[in-house]
Amino acid sequence: MFSNRRNRKFRRFVSLSQDKWAVAQDCLSISWQLEVPYLHPPIPLIQQTLNKLMKEKVQSSYDHTILAIPTVVACTNEDDIKTDSPRRKRRRLSPGREDEEVKEAPTTRKNDGCLARGNRGEELFRWVLNQRGLTDTAIQNVINGWHEAWRRHRQRLGQFDEYWISLGRRREELLKVEDPELVIANFISQLEAEDATNANQANCRSALSTLFQLQGFKKEKINGVALQQIMKKPQAGMRKPIKEEQIWNYDQLLKYIKNKSDQKVQLSEIEFLGIVIATIMGYSTLRLIEVHRAIVSKLPKGCWQIKxxxxxxxxxxxxxxxxxxxxxxxxxxxxxxxxxxxRKKKDEKLPVWWLYSKNRVASYEETSKAVHIVMKACKIPTGYTVTSIRSSSMTKSIDQGATKTEINRATRHRKGSQAVANHYDKNLNDKIRTRLAKL
Structure with a gap:
């Protein structure tokens, strides 16, 4: 319980987050009565774990249940450290360390709080859908449809659960709500009073609207005039302004890739991955998440297809x-x-972003890290996101005289010219000013 595919001790395990290898997700939401659990809960969930053990009377006793709690670490004794130089310390082992005082291990409060809030949000979501009559499999399919956005949704639902309980309300009362717009409007207004960010307010509204839609409410009943008026300010604050900003030269990336083309054998797997993904993003203007979920196949005449x-x-x-x-x-x-x-011939059916060093598919975070490693090696200034590869690529196309139709077709945006002006056309005004300055 509370493990993942990397630190699991047994073939069957239950994870805290979405994992295809796990038999289930969220250990506290499933029954333990037919299991002999090996428990390793995070510190914020220890009490809930003990409560569940007592409530379900697992194995009628705790004789067969293993509960591992990492609560202590050895206290470092300054007398056991010798200083060789002002910048270097060397540890000296001493038999007296057997009687060292122990202290509670520090935890990262921010991470623990996010984990607990996310678990509350997911528990609320599953409970509401279960009350409507959806099976666990159906609920999991709904969650899978959100892909990477699910982590954000569960956090915002957990935030709402805290707000709802602070009002002295119970979860059962959510099922009796007749005006969901009123609930969302009051919650968003409370967030604004607490100086929540515009993105936080918008994400909370989206998560709650979806929850009520899954309960059976129509969109017109949820997104009324009052809520639309309340959301005008945060939505306006989230819009990206049209402004002139400098973007790095796409040729920096191409020159780096060209220099590494003869050194593929020396490249680390993570750097190799970063170059391949950066190349695909630059030539296709696909987003990283779209490349990460892509299916790649080889075509005749040396062509490759990405779906x-x-x-x-x-x-x-x-x-x-x-x-x-x-x-x-x-x-x-x-x-x-x-x-x-x-790859070897037997591994041809493995996913395209398979990492042999870790014997699994690269996660979205790992692909992002790989591209950032490449960008850093290209000496691209810090602060630029992976998405800037798309901006830099299209800026170069515009600079080379690509037509508006070509740009709109390449970027695949709905609002063609407006989206291009916001995201890609970074240096066109500089060229106009250069021409104007010539006498």
Whole structure:
């Protein structure tokens, strides 16, 4: 219980977060009565774990239940440390350390709080849908449909659960709500009074609206005029202003990739991964999450096809076909071929972003870290996100004279020119001013 695929002790395990290898998610929401649990709960969940053990009377006693709690660490004795130089310390082992005083291990309060709040939010979500009659499998399928956004939704639902309980209300009363717009409006107003960020207010509204829709309420009943008026301020604050800002030169990335094309064998797996993904993003303007969930297949004549789903904007599938370029050293087909050629024949059916060093698929966070490593190696200034690869790529296309139709088609945005002006057209005004300055 409370483990993941990397630290599990047994073949069957229950995880805290979404994991395809786990038999279930959220240990506290499933029954333990037919299990002999090996428990290793996070510190904030220790009391809830003990309460569940007593409530369900697991194995009728605790003889077969193992509860591992990491609560103590050894206290360092300053007398056991010798200083060789002002910058270096060396530890000297001493037999007297057996009687050392122990103290409680410090925890990261922010992480513990987020974990506890997320668990509360997920518990509330599952309970509401279960009361409506959805099975555990159906509820899990609903959660899976959110992909990476689920982590944000569960946090905001946990935040609402805390607010609801602070009003002296019970969860059962949520099922008797007749005006969901009133509940959401009051909650958002409370968040604004507490100086919550605009993004926090918008995410709370989205999570609660979805929860009430899953209860059976229609959108018109939830998103009324009052709530729309309340949300005007946070939504306006979240809009990206049209402004001039500097973007790094896309050629920096291409030159780095070109220099590494003859050193593929020396590249670490994580850096290799970062180069492949950065190349795909630059030439396709796909988002990182879209590349992460993509299915890659090889086509005749050295072409590669990428099929993925776009949940932002179009909410549809997209297929991109890469064909060999004149310079193969910076061609995505060449890098994809090299990445896939690392595999043995028996591993051909493994997911495209499989990491042999960890014997599993790279997570979204790991792909982001890999691209950031490449960006840092390119000497791109710190502060730029992975998404800036798309901006830099399209800025170069605009600089080279690409037409408006070509840009709109390449970016796949609904609002064509407006989205391009906001996200990609970074240096066009500088060129105009340069021309104007010439006499």
């Amino acid at each position: 993925t789903a776009m949940f932002k904007g179009h909410d549809t599938g997209v297929t991109v076909i890469f064909r060999p370029l004149d310079d193969l050293s910076i061609c995505p087909t060449q890098w994809l071929s090299s990445w896939m050629n690392r």
